[in-house]
Amino acid sequence: MPLLELYNLRKDFGGLRAVDDISLTVPQGAIIGLIGPNGSGKSTLIDLIAGSADLTAGKVIFAGEDISDLPADAVFHKGIARGYQEPALYFKMTVLDNLLLPVKGQRGEQPWYAPRHSAWQREERKHAEAAMEVLRQVQLLPHYDTLASDLSGGQMKLLEIARALMGKPKLLLLDEPTAGVAPKLAYDIFQQIARLRDDHGITLLIVEHRLEILFDFVDYVYVMHLGALLAQGSAAEIGAHATVREVYFGD
Ligand SMILES: Nc1ncnc2c1ncn2[C@@H]1O[C@H](COP(=O)(O)OP(=O)(O)OP(=O)(O)O)[C@@H](O)[C@H]1O
């Protein structure tokens, strides 16, 4: 059963059609790769799904519900979380505080410390326990008190994923989760991502340029080129696809 269905998505930036008539499905429990050359529209497609950009045309159906017109916070509450191509962490705060700060409805909307201790203590402890559990899932628990700025590049990427997990998503959208990370660590990150699916049932749509790693983990791959869908298939099929090789690898 598809968890996410996209129908004829389009996004125009003035005269530029960044996303051109994309239709695809993401089955429940799958790890799906989204690849394509630079500027082919992958991040824009993620923005459209996450509600961070308005659709020019098309439909986004999540768990059978039309979420096409929902803003980003409403999409997040429906169960879709995302990571960004450029992680935006609170670098001067600890790993744990990075997870606690964005917890639902608390980002500057309410005073962080309510005047009465008893009014917030239990809720705060619950959030802290949830955050520690998420840190355990991505193996950052030993670093809970480390400043985000002191983490390695790979650990920063994992912290970004951990932050997305705080919303208990059904679907996680990741935009280049291993960008700028050493190859060995990049493989570790993908192993952790696969565990989110295997142990926690989270469905994943992953944009990634490192195909040699991505292809080891995905159930299916979509290829974008100039905003449109160029090909789709298993990792083996896409790796051997002549047109994909031509536009993507310059073969
Ligand atoms: N906010 C924007 N305003 C105008 N044009 C944009 C905007 N965002 C993206 N674009 C353009 O849309 C096209 C697709 O960009 P997008 O970032 O989605 O590509 P991408 O596949 O994620 O590329 P990369 O692999 O380099 O991250 C590009 O031509 C880009 O310049």
Ligand SMILES: [Mg+2]
């Ligand atoms: Mg991008």
